[in-house]
Amino acid sequence: MFNKLIENSTAKSPWLYHMNTGSCNGCDIEIVAALTPHFDAERFGCKLAGTPRHADIILITGPVTEQSKDRLIRTLEQVPEPYVVMAVGSCPNSCNVFKDSYSVAGPLEKYCHVDVSVSGCACKPEAIMLGVVKATEILKEKRRAMKK
């Protein structure tokens, strides 16, 4: 019974941690736009958390540049267990126009398992919100799996 309650509330209160691995800030402002009154992600209980320790969903924007590669890996390790990685925008999914640049260390796939990817070069806030909703289901599964 208690686990059922925790699973439901895990889905209902996803805390977002936004990580910028070299993005052009297009998707970053879209993420923050999702929290503004017009789109209001807080309806789903979303809250922008300050540290990876508080995070449930990690929003990663930007092609993983060489410099931010090991910081990305270190931060992802510091997130407590049931967490979901969400690649926002085309850059993390496939390094977009920066594909073979000398300073880009390849798509996010290489460094962690991406659960949800939202594409769009500067994806729409609605797409991000839909991604978060999809992520919450995945969170629920992960939480159930964790309990077994």
Add this chain to the structure above:
Amino acid sequence: MEILIALVRILIYPGLLFVAVGGLLLAGIDRILVAKMQRRVGPPLVQPFYDFFKLMGKETIIPHHANRTAYLAAPVIAVVSLAVTMLFIPLGGFSAVSGTADLIVVLYLLTIPAVCVIVGGSASGSPYAGVGISREMVAMMSYELPLVMVLLAVAKKVGSLSLQAIVAYQFQNGCMLFHWSMIPAAIALLLVIPGEAGVQPFDLAEAETEICEGTLAEYSGAPLGMFELNHAMKIFVLTALFTALFLGGIDTGIVPLNVVITFVICGVLVWLCCSLPHAICARLRIERLFKFYWTIVAGLAALSLVLAWFGL
């Protein structure tokens, strides 16, 4: 038998469960009101419950630099001490425990959660927590002065330092808020409550943008859930204290009805002193916060103290 009653009092009615549920509900109301004031839809009313149970389910990572016992014990002691504070505050004219000078006991019991947050943050050993601690402590130093002045002003007006006597006084000659000399004190206490509860314009200790959640930077899972509960309970306890001090005179004979009325008043107060500043103002710098409390709010409180002193 007396121990059993006392145990029930601590754990159920005015104690842990009541304050926790009430606090989380008030926090929910607060978040909805802030959203409404920004023309947003805002989370459902029970969102704080979801947050709390989600955090209970998450894994607790105890960092290497942390001191394990202090790290785990701090949140629990904070929550328990808030539960005990609620015993002293007369809800609807009846308080579980009452003795002489329990205004001062309440004042000091309210510092324990702040100290627990500080010790917890310092025990987690992160540099962000260090900055959070120094801000939390300066904030505490700043809002303590006006809070003390308000309590002494009310005590002077009533003639004794015990909350029970204050409520009895208000039964006879009307709520304290309607005595015009007490209005500055009421305003001062309304401005102190967000500072003490750590609500947006004054939440320098847990500023998520500047110092990554300050003192709670290294907390995750169950202890963090306890601290969220602590934050919610503190809002409830403070607003209940305000109602006891300034609106104690409302009495409808039936105690449960009184408690409901008190809760409604607390809801209105939460809107007035927690959601309104949150929706309007940006976060203060630490020395501006200190100057704000020691000049404007302390001035208001001193005004009503002096008025009370000349018997008005």
Add this chain to the structure above:
Amino acid sequence: MFNGLYIHFPVLAVMVLFLGAFLVVIFGTHAKNLRRVIAITAATISFALIYALIKPVMLDGEVISYWMGNWEPISGYALGIGYEIDGLNLFFALLVEATILLSGLYSLRYMERDDYLDRYYTLYLMLSGAVLGLVLTGDLFNMFVMIEIMTFAAVALTAFRNWTAGALEASFKYLVVGSAGSSFVLAGTILIYAQCHTLNMAQISSMLCGSQGLTPTTLLAFGLLFTGYGVKSYIVPFHPTAADAYTAAPTSVSMLFSGMVNKAGVYAMIRMAYVIFQAMGIPAVQTLLVLIGTVTMFVGVTMALAQHDFKRLLAFHSISQIGYVITAIGLGTALGLTSGLFHAMNHTLFKGLLFLCAGAVLYSTGTTSLDKLGGLSKKMPKTTILFLIGAFSISGLPPFNGFASKWMIYQSTYAKAMETNNIGFAFVTIVALVVSVMTLASFIKVTQSVFFGQVTPAAANAKEVPFAMRLPMWIMAIACVLGGVFYDKVLVWLLNPAASAALNVTNYIDKMMGDGYAATAGVQNIEAHGATLSFWNPVMWLILFVVVFFAVGLVVVFGKGTRGKVLEESEGQEIEAKYDSFFGGEKALPSHLGGSDLFWGFKHNWKGYFHFMQRMHSGVVNDYALWAVVGGAFVILYTFVFLR
């Protein structure tokens, strides 16, 4: 017990200590263990003698009057030196004895790295004998002699580690201001002798408080004595030397200073104000004491906030806590006096504990600078717990004893404010509460910079201190907790007898000079309404502890499952990224935040005040002497203007 032999115990207790000092000089120069055995047995014997007196004096309310060499007063005129032990004396004697024994136990292991230990133990026993003599004596000049011996031993002990920075300088300043104070005391005593031609306190008080009231010479004597005892209890104008002395002395000695030496000053102040001059009835004296107490409180704490050294911070806290005691005593009401005595007792306990923690930190890391230390809780967990108990009780958090006494102090100051309808006392309560928060702030500063946070190089190879040093700390910590939870028992057993003894002057005189003596001299007690105290039942605290342990147990048990595990001591290897503290994604650099960069907001707003205070404590001996002389002049002027 021993049907009446106990009247000899007070003198025996003092003599045993001095005898111990003497024996240590003879036998102790080379025999390392013999020296320790003598010191500790002397301390325990005098401890046992004094604690045996609790039953007759405290519980049965009996007053021991003991004339040296059987020089009974002839026809109502005291000739010999008399020892008079009533509730007040014994209360302070108990504090003194406890500090002596615990400091002795602590110094066994703490001082083992120093040399010339035979001189240390001689001075230690001399100091304790002098303070005990001062507290127990009933004769004014004997009190002066004991003050002198105390100052001597204190100066020598401050300069004991003359290779540390500032030890010599601190002892010289201590000696200069101390001897100025003693001269004031001597002049005051002599003026009283000129007026009453006797040195026995009981007879003096019967003459002074009788019908003829205070003459100009006794007024001047009151001013001089007040200044002299003020210097000894380190209130505001005379406090900088104390700060230097506590910092430079070895910790087991600075524990003696802060637990015993300034308490002796406070005892002398109480004895003089309440019993000899019975001046507490005069509102002018009350305002003087409360004024000085409040200023001491505030100056002590604000200076402590600005410190960079652990022991100097504790020194300034001792000064500020003495300010609390003086304010409470200065109120003149029974509740005020009771809360003042209670705070004095608690201060001895938690301040002793904190100084011993500072000593433990010095013993294992070699430095007490707040900027260098960090993360000691991982290396010295037990000392951290002890320190936290001490820090929480000094800042007055409820379950501890600091809260009980501060709670009573606020009650008494506010009751006084409401009774005399004078807003000044309300202001005193406000200052007291704000000072209490600042005390908490400075101890949070110490907790963060020394114990929690990341391990800094200075604290890298610190080890836990031996058990012999931790035993006295544990005793004090347990006393702190018990004093807080069962404070109503402490109130009934120790405090009420002491307070009523101080207020009941006629009984003091009759017991010493024979019955009916006070009546003939026309001495009445100050009417002191009883302590209207209803304690809030400790049952609530028992339940609270049950709930806390239940809750903590729940978290630990519930937490065991998927909760994170803590790395064992990974000396030097790479900390696993998951358990490294979040540093914005970087590898966490050693970035221990502590020492003086805390509380920037507060210090920024009070820049002017802090710079002024920095200049005032200039460290030059002349300034401190000037402060002492100006303080004395102010007090004498005040007595002549207001006490007419």
Add this chain to the structure above:
Amino acid sequence: MSFSFPYLKYALGNLTKKTSCDMYPLKKKEVAPGYRGAIAYDPNKCVNCGMCMKVCSPGAITRTEVEKDGGKEITYRFDWTSCTFCGMCHDFCDEKAITMTDHYEMVGNAEDLVTVATYFKKTPAGKLTVSDDCVFCGLCAKNCPESAITVDRANKSWTVDEEKCVKCGKCISKCPKKALAFAKPQVKCGDDCVFCGLCAKNCPEEAITVDRPNKSWSVDPEKCVLCGKCVSKCPKKTLCI
């Protein structure tokens, strides 16, 4: 101590107003006209000219060709997760095979955020030619639906009638000796060419070179992919495959 309450009026006013949030998942939100959303690709229109691939800056469009008998199976893969939705491919596609829909909910795991379409493109057959190991069995003539092939077994002659032949490719499959094949078609220029050079400009592979002064027109067979762009662009309509 300048401490003002900037938005007090708005905050109190907002309490009464309706929320400005447009409840996205519950109410679908229609997008502005001409919104460059996900890419839709109509394979039948595509002539496999490859312009879109050249023009796509992130290289989101990939083409895979599988040789099949009688033609190539060409699949175009538009990877949304790599596309910047700039719309260049749409502009450069003459046949308008690529259109930008207004679908913006491109959420899910990376594999299915893609538009993939394949079509089979017969190789446009050139003239039917016979190799020398033909045994003049006459099978091809029998199977030709349009009977465009005449085989004379006696004097070993094999001719095809250009107009009738529909290049269905049945004869090739029937020939036992596999002697028949379509010759690689050529772009041929008619005689009323005015050497304007438009065909050269539009050729995606730059296979055509036009030399205006000495009036010469030539095509490079290897480069030419028979996309037919030059034919459609020629003002005089003199080009044919």
Add this chain to the structure above:
Amino acid sequence: MMLANYCVSIFLIVLGLYAVANKHNMIKIVLGMGIVDYGVNLLIVSIGFGPGGTAPLFVISELMKGAYFVDPVPQALTLTSIVIGACVDAMALSLVIKIYRKYHTIDSTEVRRLNG
């Protein structure tokens, strides 16, 4: 009666305190402390004086009714006070020597490592 004594002793005390408070040379400070002590000793002795009293030395047989002695108690007190004054000066000077060896100066404005 003994007005001259009291004025001189008050003067000595004030002079001593002036020396302690203003002189920067440490030895002068120690001298100042000595002067304060002598002032107080003079005060003690002059209190015990009674006009026309004889020294308080007598044999029981000579004790007649009218004999009037000077008060012996202050003289005893003066003895201890002188002893204490001497010890204070001795210790202070030894400290000054030690300070000179360590700080290489006896100017009190330089000997101020513990301040603030």
